[in-house]
Amino acid sequence: MPKVGMEPVRRKALVDAALRVIGDHGSLAVTMSDIARQAGVSPALAHHYFGSKEQLLIETIRSLLRQLRRDAVVALKQARTPRERLSAIVRVSFHADQFAPETIAAWLAFYAEAQRSEETRRFLVIYARRLRSNLLADLKALLPADAAERIAEGAAAMIDGLYIRQSLKSAPIGIEASIALTEDYLNALLASTSPSPLKEKGKPLRTIQGQMT
Amino acid sequence: MPKVGMEPVRRKALVDAALRVIGDHGSLAVTMSDIARQAGVSPALAHHYFGSKEQLLIETIRSLLRQLRRDAVVALKQARTPRERLSAIVRVSFHADQFAPETIAAWLAFYAEAQRSEETRRFLVIYARRLRSNLLADLKALLPADAAERIAEGAAAMIDGLYIRQSLKSAPIGIEASIALTEDYLNALLASTSPSPLKEKGKPLRTIQGQMT
DNA sequence: TAATTTTGATTGACTGATCAATCAATAAAA
DNA sequence: TTTTATTGATTGATCAGTCAATCAAAATTA
Structure with a gap:
């Protein structure tokens, strides 16, 4: 069987x-x-390549995060304005792959694991920070910094919350409805907060591509 | 040692x-x-009283829910208007006991368990429904039914999301800030949605005490 | 090219540790 | 004496992790 180069496969x-x-x-x-x-393959081979179960699990969560990042980069490619980018971030969070029950279950399992495994927590913190800071970057183009921070926090929480609630599978909310709820939040708070006087409508200060990486 | 009546203790x-x-x-x-x-006590005694580990775990989550319900009843006793009741529900959700890291960790563990244990899921569904329907009851006094439903869903998600994000312990948000964020959401969406023409300001149609039970 | 050695891939069988669950035995109240 | 509370000792099952052995491709040598 040993064709060389099996390792990555x-x-x-x-x-x-x-x-x-x-x-x-x-x-x-x-x-x-x-x-x-x-x-x-045999259990022994899994140990051969990963050394331990923990290490395999770590690699697994990394792969989950990598996938999410890939999706994000693609979605943000098309967005032009800060507001469009916000919508893109929301849409990616509820991307069909991510919303599959098995994927949600896996995320949940890793959240629980993060209570014990320092390394797992590190990865989830990276995810949480990335979501928050991407939202923040675009909100800052539309609002004063302090308001932007509050709304970024709120939107991130709403996204995570919709996601978690999905895991119970009672009264499933659905992708479109989840996106709509988050958009409602953003619209309502963007409207009720006085816009950033300097940056509004002008050439946005931040349009760097690939921020979400 | 056997003094009779040890069982409940x-x-x-x-x-x-x-x-x-x-x-x-x-x-x-x-x-x-x-x-x-x-x-x-000895491990054998735990089995003696609960029969199995699973059963002990079930009783544990029941106790968690009971505590939450007790807090809710107390908090709602003081609230008079629908809007006050909404705030009370939010406040209870972030009650200090509930917000302790160990409690959050326990909730999270049960969420994960719910993926496998039908009975655990049932209890969490009860919690999710209760939160949603309590919010809904008071929102319906302020808004048309369809808007009320959307906002109840959104608020419930935001509460759960803030809770989950807390579990990562990076950039902890804090009780007051969590309440403020949820209140912001409610205020913004109550303002941006046309109020229920019939019920607004009149004697609220629903003021039944003890709804959150 | 043919014979050989080396190396990577793969597994079955095994080990040691951990745990839920059981049970027979004991001790003290009623 | 019967009942209730309690435990130490044990069992059976499950798993992560190890290891020596096998197999076949690739590299090397003749």
Whole structure:
């Protein structure tokens, strides 16, 4: 069997398998055997390539974050104005892949794990910061800094909250409705807050591409 | 040692111990021994009274919900108008007990568990429904039904989201700020939505006490 | 080209640790 | 004496992680 160069193939297969198994099972309490079986290899091979279960799990969450970033970069490519970029960020957060029940279950499992694993927490903090700071960057083009910060915090919380509520699967809200609710929030608070006098309508100060990376 | 009537005492001690251990450990993957030790009894006794670990965990989440309900009843006692009741609901959600890191960690662990345990999910669904329907009841006194429903959904999501974000402990938001953000949301959306023509300012149609039970 | 050695890929079988759950035994009230 | 409370000891199952052995491609040598 040993065709050389299997390593990257197997690593990817195992990470994908881990994600699927965790999503299905709804917990990180899955066995290496489960994951290896799903990937079509022996448990020993999983240990061979990742050293430990923890390491495989870490790689799995990294892969989840990488995917999210990729989606974000694509979505932000098309956005031109700060307001459009805000909508793009919202839309990405509720992207169909991310909204699949298994993916939500996996995220949730990692959130719980973050209470114990310092490294898992680090990754989730990166995600949380990225979401907040991307929102913030565009809000600052529309509002004074202090208002922008409050609204960024609120929008991030609403996105995460809609996501979590989805995990219970009772009265599922749906992608479009989730986007609409978040947009409503942004519209209402943008309207009720006095706009930034300097930056409004002028050439936006920030239009750097690829901020969300 | 056997003084009769220990059962309720031990049950409570074990449930409290479970909550503390789960909160500290940040996961349901705690052993019966850990819990029993914390409660000052042998692991065998925990099994004697609860039959299984799962059952003890179920009782633990029930106790968490009971506490939340108690707080809510107290907070709603003082509220007079629908708008006051809305604020009371928000305040209760961020009540200090609920906001303690160990409590947040425990909630999170149960959310994750709900992906597997039908019974755990049932309890969390009850919580989610209760939050939504309490918000809804008072919003309907201020707004047309469809707008009320959207805003109830949004507010519930924001509350849960602020809660979850807290669990990462990076840039903690704090109780007061969390309340303020949710109030901002309510104020902004109440202002930007045309009020219910019939009910506004008149004697509210719904002022039944103890709705949040 | 043919024979060989080396190296990467892969696994089955095993180990040690951990835990939920059980149970028989004990001790003290009623 | 019967009932209730309590535990130490044990069991059976589950898993992460290890290891020596195998297999076949690739590299090297003849």
